[in-house]
Amino acid sequence: MVYAALFYLIAGLTVGCALGVALSRNVVYSAFALMGTLLGTAGMYAFLAADFLAVVQILVYVGGILVLTLFAIMLTHQIADVEVSNRSVGRLPAMLIVGVVGVGMFTAMFRAPWKMVEPGEPLPTTYGIGESFLGPYLLPFELASIVLLTALVGAIVLSRKEIRD
Amino acid sequence: MDAAEIHRRLRDKLGNSVLPEIKENEWPVIGVLPAAIAESCRLLRDDPETAFDCLSNLTAVDRKTDDLIDVYYHLYSYGHRHKVNLKVSCPRLDPALPTVSTIWPIGDWLEREAFDLMGVNFIGHGDLRRLLMPEDWVGHPLRKDFVEPEEYHGISTRRESLLKL
Amino acid sequence: MRKFADSLLNGGIFDGMPIELGYVLVVAFFAFVLLNFIMLVAGVTSWLERRVWGRIQSRIGPNRVGPQGTIQWLADGLKNIMKEDIIPEEADAPLFKIAPYLAMMGFFATFAVIPFGDGLVVADLDVGLLYITAVTALVVVGVLMAGWASNNKWALLGGIRSAAQIISYEIPAGLGVITVVLFTGSLSMQSIIRAQGWEPWNWFMFDNPFLFVAFFLFFVSALAEGNRTPFDLPEAESELVAGAFTEYSGLRNLLFFLVEWGNLYVIGALCATMFLGGWQIPPVTENPFLLGLLQFITFFAKSYFIVFVAMWIRGTLPRVRVDQLMTLCWKYLTPIAFVNLLGAMIWFIVFPHGFLPMRIAMVLIGGGIFLYFLSRVMFHLRRAKPEMHLSPLA
């Protein structure tokens, strides 16, 4: 019962913050609200006894990506009254898209054969994740690494200033 | 090189723009007519025999009784270790002199100070703004007839003597 | 802690209550105790810092409130709490108010996994080290938020410097941590300590040359992450006034400083855990209470030794420039850390169970370095005239 209350608390935080991201007119507020969403997601992982995933979620998304996003936003001038750029699509198409996607998602949700398991003792997951990465999923793991490396090199090339004398 | 020699060279080049007499002093004073001051400064700096590479000081003196403002230029040569003092007298009503800030960069600030405190107008100075006083100050405080305003932006400049309080 | 909570729950205190609520209450209770404890730790660290700094600078430091000024931090805290909490008119008030608490939260969360003794840890998470690295990110977000919300260019510059610095130095620090994890095969703080022994040659620092290098990599990077001299650029008082905290006053300012001093202790505790054998003590007694106390004292002594070294560095070194900071991180520390990790792997393959002669040699080398430093210190103390330095208890 208490766990359920906690779950709904965290779920509410996640969804509320996500709404904040979408609806806030101030980009900085959106970015900070994103932090709530990411932390809430990490909380969800913790509820699912996925401790490694929860911590990595915070480490990568809050510690890395969010901070870089904030960085970029703060260095842009006149942040407070930025015009939200995606208004050009208009409300009607947006509602249409939301409706279609929503119907699809709910259908999938209700039709899926959910496997219900009683919550057991949370067990360490780190070892299993490590084994999987370097065992059966070695090739996808390495492929992902190469993709990331390419992205890294590309980013450096793009952002490098031309040095001329 | 002694002062007489410097004086002779100046008179050779500029003729009667340089006054005939020298006032012997530790810094020998050579009188120059206002129009010729920048030219004589340039000559003194560029002539390798004199090579006055340093404008040590620039001061304006308000001689109210004679209705004149004197401007003193103390020149020093680090190469030859000799020195000279050029003196210009200009009318008190509208003192205007050609600038020497293009000859010695430090002249920039020294002229701005003379303009600020004494109201000497340096023609050709690119940026003749007040240096020490606030931008909106009225009058030139070091003039003998300067009267301190009663208040500045609502701040009284008068104060009762502490002995009377 | 779970065992302790279970024993409490079975002891009948929470009879008739849902078991989950009991757990939540126990957790809340521990959080309360821990919060007070870290206030104490941060406060004492602040006092110690000022005393040590005072000695280094041949002045006295706080010595009026309490014996030797030991409760000066309490007086300062009270003063700060009673001060007016100024929020600049042009500042972004909600974010400005939240920021210090966010930073505080990130720092507070780290204490959950710090092992003060064999059983004396709030939660021995299986991903302890990773968890610490993760939650300290909240401090960065807090500082960035403070910097932006203050609506002050100095604060913004400070916040940005801080974020750039912490993110950059997380890489060498993380690689230093991974070197340790390589040898333990676990991220749990307690397992790391249990993998070491009480004797110096069983500490990870002296286990092999690569861990020795990893210690220094981690220590330097941790100093940078904790915004300590010589990497205290974010709040460089001579450049950025007070960096991200320029506009803060009263309690909120105090919270930021608590985070700073508390973080200093966390650095010490992490170094002690990973490299200096943590709470390991020789088996001198059977009494569990006494044993726990001794472990607690050992752990504190080790972590405060590291804290003292950090203070010493702060008293000695000037500050680097921001480009030098980045050069050090990306051109020196990071490559060294990678090479070091590779070397450690090879070492692990060659000597999976350690190599005792090397350990003893490392201890001797480490001791030699330590003794050399000690002799330098003694030399300088002797050379300085008696009037130049004062007795430690003045």
Place this chain on the structure above:
Amino acid sequence: MSTTSIEIGLERETPAGLETEEMTLNMGPQHPSTHGVLRFVVKADGEIMRRAIPDIGYLHRSIEKISEKVGYHGFMPYTDRVDYVSAMQCNQGWAIACESLAGIEVPRRGEYCRVIACEFGRIASHLISVGATAMDIGAFTPFTHALREREKINDILEELCGARLTFNYMRIGGCAWDIPPGFIKRATAFLDAFEPLIDEYNELISFNKIYTERMGNVAPVSAELAIAWNLVGPNLRGSGVKYDVRKDEPYSVYPEFDFDVPVGEGKMGEVGDCWDRYMVRMDEMKESCKILRQALGGLPEGPVVAKVARTFKPPVGEAYVRVEGSRGDMGWFVVSDGTAFPVRTHIRTGSYSAMAIVEVLSQGLMIADLIAVIASLDIVAPEVDR
């Protein structure tokens, strides 16, 4: 060269669409490292400065105007306030200017007392300067150590004249008081203790790797630039110009003493960088100690002050004298019309020109370097504004 005509040397090519906006930072008037009330308008692109425009006048007290109201004797205490970090040399500058107007001969003992006071003042001022430089670079300890020694000098000067900061020690024609009994012994004892400490400072901070990296090669000033901008004193000598008013335009009894003029050698980078300027001050303290030992050892007997009329009326004329203050040669220009009040006094100080050159030096440096530049130029705000 006017402030608007300076070309901004940082025209970098940026790819289209990536232009960044300049950020205008207001450094000062209340900023921890501006050494008084100064203001810089910094145009920065991130951490790199396009230019830093000095804005002065926040400490302008119109000391020159005051001199026209209080007369020659009465102006002496005000000269302390021109440069309150080394007030003795200001005293001396004014005294020499007045003596030069009236042709007064100062007794030899008076000159020696002046030299002793001035050199102690110079050491105290340089201690503040090097300590504050180190503090601005981020090392706090050298500052407290420097202040500790400065306190001792203040004690010595307090014995001499009863004041610790604004001394008002000199008079036209000599000094106010003779040295107190036992002074020479205490002063020598201080010198004995202090001289080895200079080496200790060097060990502590001057050759520290971080410090040399921060100071070396930062904002080098060539000798030509330094002379054209009228940099004086240690700033000029840091650029490698071996010029000291005490040696090259001797005044007082300085020719009787044997001392060197240290110049910047570019040990940590180019000649004339921040480290050179800093190091010149370090070395000058040693030279001052040398002068002090000679002066204390060879103190002649006799009066310390010449007979000067109570209402001092110098003949009509003008005098421009330069003394080597702690921040370089101070020019004291005074015009007399024969009355008891000067017509005009002008004080051209070392910090004034040092402040003027900041705008040129700051282009393309980082914000942290600006701090190093200001500190190494040893700018004292009241001296700039007077």
